[in-house]
Amino acid sequence: MPDVNSGPALVSMAQQFTGLPMRALIGGPLNAAAQANNMMAVTQTNFMLDTCFNKKTGKDAAGNDTTTLEPIMVTMHITRGVITESESKDDKGQPTAEITNVTTQFDLPLLTIIPLNALGVDNVQVDFDMEVKSSYTDEASQSSSESTHAEASFDAKLGAGWWSVEVKGSVSHDSQSAQSTKSTYQKSNNAKYTVSVHAGQLQLPEGVTTIIQAFTNSISPITLGSSSSSQAS
Amino acid sequence: MKNQIPCPDCQKPIPVDTELLLRGHEFICGHCGLQLALAPTSRPMVAGVYTQFERLLDKQQSHQSR
Numbered sequence: 552m553p554d555v556n557s558g559p560a561l562v563s564m565a566q567q568f569t570g571l572p573m574r575a576l577i578g579g580p581l582n583a584a585a586q587a588n589n590m591m592a593v594t595q596t597n598f599m600l601d602t603c604f605n606k607k608t609g610k611d612a613a614g615n616d617t618t619t620l621e622p623i624m625v626t627m628h629i630t631r632g633v634i635t636e637s638e639s640k641d642d643k644g645q646p647t648a649e650i651t652n653v654t655t656q657f658d659l660p661l662l663t664i665i666p667l668n669a670l671g672v673d674n675v676q677v678d679f680d681m682e683v684k685s686s687y688t689d690e691a692s693q694s695s696s697e698s699t700h701a702e703a704s705f706d707a708k709l710g711a712g713w714w715s716v717e718v719k720g721s722v723s724h725d726s727q728s729a730q731s732t733k734s735t736y737q738k739s740n741n742a743k744y745t746v747s748v749h750a751g752q753l754q755l756p757e758g759v760t761t762i763i764q765a766f767t768n769s770i771s772p773i774t775l776g777s778s779s780s781s782q783a784s
Numbered sequence: 785m786k787n788q789i790p791c792p793d794c795q796k797p798i799p800v801d802t803e804l805l806l807r808g809h810e811f812i813c814g815h816c817g818l819q820l821a822l823a824p825t826s827r828p829m830v831a832g833v834y835t836q837f838e839r840l841l842d843k844q845q846s847h848q849s850r
């Protein structure tokens with residue numbers, strides 16, 4: 552009978568994991584995502600500068616070449632309901648109020664309506680299961696098998712006097728008995744790890760956000776002639 | 785594609801979709817009810833830039849799926 556203390560020793564779990572390229576397993580995909588995002592940040596910035604700004608070159612007072620970037624503006628229309636007193640009066644002679652839609656226009660930098668943050672890796676998920684098993688099994692088995700086979704035949708004649716009948720037949724019998732004893736001893740060392748690494752929504756580069764914010768903060772509506780005679784204040 | 789523009793009146797963010805803006809849709813500020821739309825005169829210019837932007841996005845997505 553095997554003994555717990557005998558038999559081959561189990562490999563330690565820590566030892567098993569040292570061989571695994573954890574850095575590559577987890578870091579690889581994340582690193583690739585980070586690099587891709589880095590590239591996209593450059594692409595975002597270049598795209599923004601190339602398409603959302605007009606470049607103007609000139610010379611400064613000292614005669615050096617200068618480049619000025621002027622944001623390209625787009626015109627937006629805003630409509631708002633304004634409550635005004637109408638010329639008609641109610642039963643009590645009070646002027647009635649009416650809501651009129653006032654349309655205003657304002658200019659907005661083009662870069663604020665292009666969803667630049669869509670450029671970039673927004674989700675990175677690294678999932679895997681690791682299972683390390685170390686086991687040792689000792690199996691002792693004994694079995695016995697017995698088989699018997701019996702066959703008999705009979706041939707009898709029964710009869711008495713004036714009648715007889717002859718019967719011929721055979722019977723056979725098989726028997727098998729098996730007995731087995733099995734003793735199993737198992738040492739098992741088992742570890743299962745689920746690794747899940749997630750990198751969430753990646754934001755626009757700080758510089759891009761600052762530029763967008765600076766422009767959006769300075770949005771100021773200009774009143775246009777509206778659909779009615781009213782003007783926004 | 786979703787984006788946000790601060791409301792020129794109340795400064796609360798108005799979620800806008802550039803594609804829908806180009807198709808003439810209006811977006812309403814959930815806070816003050818202001819309606820926002822792209823002026824028809826600006827549509828061709830925005831459409832041009834947006835096409836370039838979509839091309840860049842496609843390029844990036846095909847690069848990522850490789």
Ligand SMILES: [Zn+2]
Nearest residue numbers: 791794813816
């Ligand atoms: Zn508002």
